Amino acid sequence: MKVLFAAPARLWDAWSPALRNACSEMELCREGDPAGFDALIYAPGYPEDGTVLDFTPFTRARLVQSLWAGVERIVTNPTLTQPLCRMVDPGLAQGMVDYCAGWAMRAHLGMDRYAQDGIWRNHLTPPLARERGVTVLGMGELGRAVASALTGLGFRVTGWSQSGRPVPGIEALAGAALPEALRRAEVLICLLPDTPETRNLLDADRLALLPQGATVINAGRGTLIDERALLAALDQGRPGHAVLDVFRSEPLPPDHPFWAHPGVTVTPHVAAETRPVSAAPVVAENLRRAMRDEPLLHLVDRTRGY
Structure with a gap:
């Protein structure tokens, strides 16, 4: 499966090894043709030029997996039609x-x-x-x-x-x-x-x-x-x-x-940080479920906003 890491560049070094270790069958990319991606791993702040990501070209994507628990900055994007899952990990x-x-x-x-x-x-x-x-x-x-x-x-x-x-x-x-x-x-x-x-x-x-x-x-x-x-x-x-x-x-x-x-x-928003080592297996499980057309974990109800 081909997956776009649609998150700020500062997160790449910490997340990419953990994600690849949890999901060895994944081809994790930072750029490419939107129509060629099976899923996106997403965090607000991408793209880093201040524009809002247009999800429309990602016609093959079966999943948008948020790296964070809060999705209020994602659900309001009118171009998002793909299934969105929030992060819940141990x-x-x-x-x-x-x-x-x-x-x-x-x-x-x-x-x-x-x-x-x-x-x-x-x-x-x-x-x-x-x-x-x-x-x-x-x-x-x-x-x-x-x-x-x-x-x-x-x-x-x-x-x-x-x-x-x-x-x-x-x-x-x-x-x-x-x-x-x-x-x-x-x-x-x-x-x-x-x-x-x-x-x-x-x-x-x-x-x-x-x-x-x-x-x-x-x-x-x-x-x-x-x-x-x-x-x-x-x-x-x-x-x-x-x-x-x-x-x-x-x-x-x-x-x-x-x-x-x-x-x-x-305190400076430190109560619950998403840690790559514990969160990557959750992402991997959802990617595999998406590829198998199985029910996704922590699917967001957009009418409720979470």
């Missing part, structure tokens, strides 16, 4: 679990309350995890992995999604139950995709439903939170702190108020 899920569990535990234990200033704060004893309510917004592959991990640590975990799809061992709320999910969230973890329905989901009214002093951890998409509303809510202590890994503009501009606000911790 390394991506583990990275998200590590990030969310680490920051949730930091918030739960109140680690930042123990200043190294010679004062013995023996009265600041955290509750047990089973006494702490955590809500995960977004119960896709990553949300389920995070919710399961936090449940394993003993937290009282509530999952919320539009569908309320059941998840073993976790209370799942749906759609209209969002206010209840927020009221329970002493720690709120946001892992929703960017869709018209999720943009500014956490506005002033919904942020006001959080418990006083709650912690918000956003590792989903920057568009989920109304930034001005969040800053105003932080000034009122509801939430008490926000850990933000994703933003409407990235890199986050140096003069953005998030950098200077004492209630915000900024």
Whole structure:
């Protein structure tokens, strides 16, 4: 099979060896006649001249495989008619679990309350995890992995999604139950995709439903939170702190108020990196499925945007 690596050139050295090792029967190319490719491995930023890729000439392609979990910058391309699959791989899920569990535990234990200033704060004893309510917004592959991990640590975990799809061992709320999910969230973890329905989901009214002093951890998409509303809510202590890994503009501009606000911790979109070694086998499996006309893994529903 002939496959175009339609991704920024900086990714080639890391990805090409892993992809070829996972799929030795693939001819991986960086250029060529579009009509001659059986599939594309794609990441936004290609082409690198700033134009939008026209998928129309790829008449033989049976698959467009995204290298990233988020596909909001791809599904809006009107020339895309080929099947599009998002990236879901074990390394991506583990990275998200590590990030969310680490920051949730930091918030739960109140680690930042123990200043190294010679004062013995023996009265600041955290509750047990089973006494702490955590809500995960977004119960896709990553949300389920995070919710399961936090449940394993003993937290009282509530999952919320539009569908309320059941998840073993976790209370799942749906759609209209969002206010209840927020009221329970002493720690709120946001892992929703960017869709018209999720943009500014956490506005002033919904942020006001959080418990006083709650912690918000956003590792989903920057568009989920109304930034001005969040800053105003932080000034009122509801939430008490926000850990933000994703933003409407990235890199986050140096003069953005998030950098200077004492209630915000900024991390540079590092929660869940797609790692070539763990992701390449997923790409290889989908390529083989496409060639055999078998059901594809993680096929995107374009009407829903993910």
